[in-house]
Amino acid sequence: MSIPAPAIASFQPPRRTLMGPGPSDVPRRILDAMVRPTIGHLDPAFTDMMEQTKTLLRYAFQTENKLTFPVSGPGSVGMETCFVNLVEPGDKVIVCVNGVFGGRMVENVKRCGGVAVLVEDPWGRAVDADKVAAAFAAHPDAKILAFVHAETSTGAQSDAAALAAIAKRHGALVLLDCVTSLGGTPVLLDQWGIDAAYSGSQKCLSCTPGLSPVSFSEAAIRRVRARKTPVQSWFMDLNLVLGYWSGEGKRTYHHTAPINPLYGLHEALVMLAEEGLEAAWARHRAMHEALKAGLEELGLSFVVPEGERLPQLNSVTFPAGIDDAAARGHLLNDFNLEIGAGLGVLAGKIWRIGLMGASARRENVDICLRALRAVLG
Numbered sequence: 001m002s003i004p005a006p007a008i009a010s011f012q013p014p015r016r017t018l019m020g021p022g023p024s025d026v027p028r029r030i031l032d033a034m035v036r037p038t039i040g041h042l043d044p045a046f047t048d049m050m051e052q053t054k055t056l057l058r059y060a061f062q063t064e065n066k067l068t069f070p071v072s073g074p075g076s077v078g079m080e081t082c083f084v085n086l087v088e089p090g091d092k093v094i095v096c097v098n099g100v101f102g103g104r105m106v107e108n109v110k111r112c113g114g115v116a117v118l119v120e121d122p123w124g125r126a127v128d129a130d131k132v133a134a135a136f137a138a139h140p141d142a143k144i145l146a147f148v149h150a151e152t153s154t155g156a157q158s159d160a161a162a163l164a165a166i167a168k169r170h171g172a173l174v175l176l177d178c179v180t181s182l183g184g185t186p187v188l189l190d191q192w193g194i195d196a197a198y199s200g201s202q203k204c205l206s207c208t209p210g211l212s213p214v215s216f217s218e219a220a221i222r223r224v225r226a227r228k229t230p231v232q233s234w235f236m237d238l239n240l241v242l243g244y245w246s247g248e249g250k251r252t253y254h255h256t257a258p259i260n261p262l263y264g265l266h267e268a269l270v271m272l273a274e275e276g277l278e279a280a281w282a283r284h285r286a287m288h289e290a291l292k293a294g295l296e297e298l299g300l301s302f303v304v305p306e307g308e309r310l311p312q313l314n315s316v317t318f319p320a321g322i323d324d325a326a327a328r329g330h331l332l333n334d335f336n337l338e339i340g341a342g343l344g345v346l347a348g349k350i351w352r353i354g355l356m357g358a359s360a361r362r363e364n365v366d367i368c369l370r371a372l373r374a375v376l377g
């Protein structure tokens with residue numbers, strides 16, 4: 001075929017302010033890192049950078065886990081990596097569902113041939129620890145507890161320490177989605193006793209999408225090694241990926257690592273280490289307080305009760321009579337501002353305003369409030 005006229009030329013994206021559920025604003029410094037020369041993925045210079053990335057990720061996750069590395073793929077691939085390796089056919093998994101991403105965990109368990117035991121809570125609320133304890137009492141043979149720390153579809157944060165402690169009392173592994181929490185609110189894998197965790201590059205780490213940091217405890221690795229059935233995914237089989245990422249002895253080819261995106265993640269993690277985790281958490285909290293004051297002044301109310309709210313994802317109901325799509329279109333076209341729409345049962349009912357990573361700054365809060373003031377009249 002021939003290229004249709006007018007000829008397709010280089011793509012020039014518009015400049016936006018990203019305040020949705022991810023991706024967040026990517027700092028210039030990270031984009032600059034990504035345009036550095038591409039080298040081979042088995043080049044010693046590249047493997048040295050990978051070792052640094054693993055060290056930086058251990059800091060971000062607050063873990064000593066040796067098996068901590070970025071999966072080549074978005075957060076969803078990190079999620080599947082955790083489930084396909086840890087769930088064998090017939091395994092019972094207690095899954096907490098209080099929004100879209102908990103629902104995806106259920107889907108993963110089923111596709112692995114596992115039996116999902118659901119612990120359901122209303123959208124917009126944290127996971128209820130009493131219900132999790134009751135589920136373990138009813139299903140003492142459950143092998144894994146899986147839950148979402150920061151439910152991006154609603155803006156609710158669950159008490160990961162309390163939920164993990166229940167699972168530990170029953171000898172179950174804990175599988176955590178911390179895609180939206182990593183870098184924005186405390187994620188303390190070792191202190192909480194998390195066995196498998198996955199995150200994403202484009203939320204509070206403020207990198208471009210496409211990489212998923214994961215971490216596995218020794219107990220999780222033992223579970224993978226003791227499987228009776230092979231992991232059904234060749235690409236995500238940790239036994240194979242380990243040959244490339246383990247850093248023990250010679251690295252063997254598994255798949256071609258996404259070289260330049262990994263430069264970006266390395267830079268994002270260097271920036272996080274320079275700022276310090278505590279300072280990053282405090283910044284997200286402070287920007288949330290500033291945004292919250294302005295949103296309430298505009299008459300918008302929060303979906304999630306105080307105390308269960310994520311600072312980096314602010315869900316608010318908008319006034320009756322406002323056309324959801326038109327209002328968000330107005331924000332995008334006239335203010336170059338992206339905010340998120342509601343998902344699932346909250347579609348058409350709420351807006352989700354992200355303050356993730358580099359987007360959690362005063363300038364963005366001001367841009368957002370000014371734009372909303374104009375749109376809401």
Ligand SMILES: *Cc1c(COP(=O)(O)O)cnc(C)c1O
Nearest residue numbers: 074075076101150152179180200
């Ligand atoms: C964004 C997100 C995911 C999926 O990440 P992708 O990079 O979009 O695949 C999973 N879980 C949560 C809680 C998320 O916010």
